[in-house]
Amino acid sequence: MARKAERCAWVPGPLIVGAGPSGLAVAACLRNKGVPCLILERSNCIASLWQLKTYNRLCLHLPKNLCELPLMPFPENFPEYPSKQQFISYLEAYAKKFDILPMFNRTVVSAEYDNGLGLWRVKAVGGGAKEEMEYVCRWLVVATGENTEAVMPEMDGIRDFNGLIMHTSSYKSGETFRDKKVLVVGCGNSGMEVCLDLCNHNALPSLVVRDSVHILPREMLGQSTFRLSMFLLRWLPMRMVDRLLLMFSRAILGDTALFGLRRPLLGPLELKSLTGKTPVLDIGTLAKIKSGEIKMYYPGIVAVLPTELSVGKSLFSCSDETSDDFDAIILATGYKSNVPYWLKERDFSENNINGWKGEHGLYAVGFSRKGLSGASIDARNVAQDIEKCWKLS
Template identity: 25%
Template sequence: MADTSDAPETPKPRRTRTAKAAEPGAPAPARRRTTKAAEQPALVDRGAAWCVVGAGPHGLSALKALLQNGIDADGYERESDVGGNWNYGAENSRVYESTHLISSKPFTQFPDFPMPDSYPDYPSHRQVKEYFGRYADHFGLRRRITFGADVVHAVPVDGGARWDVTVRSGGVETTYRYAGLVVGNGHNWNPKMPEYAGLDEFAGQVIHSADYKGAAVLRGKRVLVVGAGNTGCDVAVESAQNAAHTFHSTRRGYYYNPKFTLGRPSDQVADSLLAMRLPLPVRRALFGTTLKLVVGDITKFGLQKPDHKFFETHPIVNQQLVYYVGHGDITPKRDIDHFDAAGAVFADGSRADVDLVVFCTGYLVTFPFLEHQWLNWQGDHPQLFLQMFTPAYDNLIVSGLIQPDSGQWTLAHWQGILAARVAEALALKPQVAHRFLARANAEAGRRFSAGTEYKESTRHYFEVAHQEYLQALQDAIHELEESA
């Protein structure tokens, strides 16, 4: 849980001043660097340009949208290439050797840049990384991105009208002054490690899935996988194929959705039901019938009965876990009560002696270069208008703080478009932007759940029903365009 005890009080909301729009395609000025002996970073004023942090899908789409709307912009990426979390092998990438998409190609790709026809329904991480590279090349984004550049601090200046962004590259820090800031560096990189009694006494190896890269670490061992998200299920299946034995601990029961239903990717079948505007209870009944036919009664395999209805948790897309449970290669276990030197004791009193524990327990939302109050932090997470806009500053925008029930990059595209429309309005018609963003206080934290009550957990803070959220983004874009 993020510690906000030392955070200063939330300042009175500040509104940005009118800035002159940049000429489309205007080159960035030469960037000065300081010497290591300098006390203060050099300051480079970028005028009306905006800063975009991150070159994953959300950073790339935001940078593209800004540039296409005639707004000068610079991107910063701490790794050596584009891709964000999908840049396999990079220090902060969290994908592993066997990672594939869990949403199918047409529901995942950018709407203005389709994936190649040669890609399968569920592309691998290597294909995804290649796709992002092609996207960056096609839209000429690489020349606007500084790679190997870590944003270490960002602070509002001029009464909130602009942002000073300090970047460390090659051990040298430089501060750039921007008209606005788009934060698109993701929220699935800072591992959340659980606390259990006795864990310090455990004599085996403990890792988080953030550091899991492939099956080599599993081979020949007795493995305990903790967590039933998509990563936890993937790692448990991979462990079943390589380890001496696998135990899988979950707090509750879940629905395990197949990747294919009726010969089609299951998310495409689900979206067909949405297009028919079937009521939620009807869709739940249809999903329940389908799972009974395809998977069966999971309690007969020793798996826990779900304590919630369909769509109340983020969907788990894995049709192999039940298969390996049925073959005895995975032993389902309840939540952990405590550890001892040899292994884990579970809530039902059973135990498992293991050599390796893999915690697939998710990630903490972290923006280390921003103060919490600037993002309207409530408890251990920000609460934003449209999951993007803070009540504190009109020219501070977040892209990517979402966990959709379908593919994400279509939403990334439209978040980028909305960010560009707001930046454009701030520069040319600030009264339009201020009127739109004045709703940030009242609507911060609004959930886009399509009538579903999500289970309370950090995993669901940013869960959105993609069809409702997409409509909200489009409505906001139309509102700004009609007011311009």
């Protein structure tokens, strides 16, 4: 039986769900316009995904000027691709500069527009007593991002695996796996980078290719691939830019299909715009694959079955039915949004979550499939739109 809200509070300005980069960006833009706001964050810190669920060697994959939040650039002494800790310190300084004080340990469990009142009712659970609180507001900003909940795939026999199984959200360093045989499932940016980290710590990684994937060099022609793409898109249609990127990529990286990394039929930019699937920016993993330091399994797994040879299990490949034993399995299988579970709004479904403005004062920041730069654009748009209503109220 659902617990009744013990308390109810009126929020005069927008209520923002999520204190990650998207939530901080829209809060800063609102504060800059003199509009007060309230942020609810389910974790105990800002940018919890970055602070609690990322590996140690993580760096921004794009240049810093493409990842800065509105109204505050990165420090000049930061490198072109800031590290995880540098990015976290930037976000903490950002929150301090704009006096952003989220309410931590507040998990939103439902949000629904009350047609009778013409207001949003947002219920959250948290605090020391884990009590339920209801917030009533005119504007609701969803800023939880696209990467909230870890995706845990089903594989036959995986529940009986005797070794260690973890999602990349729990992975920190390859030091834990030194001299161990590790199977990494998923060849996106996280899977490829975890494999590289494992190699650098003398582990023995194998990579399961679950799908076709675009692998691009992080830099082309002396500049970042992303920046080059954005420049070319000013003058050329997307499909032509995709053809140029793939031509440059093949010249630099070679034919990735020779190593089991088949490219999708759609080009990298077109695929990103239609599905949100991000191309992998190579930072050295492909060289390890070419040298054989990372063993490849493709196109996927049939089953994980018992073996008497080691603490682990045997992996069976779909392609040739070869098998091997592993001490650990790391699932680089990505994340999904949790918004559809608590937001009672049909226009904000899991399949239609990429616009920044909905109905009845509903907004979204960070769902444009354009990374941190897209979140910054969303934040400015949301703050500007709310400011107009605020001045009239």
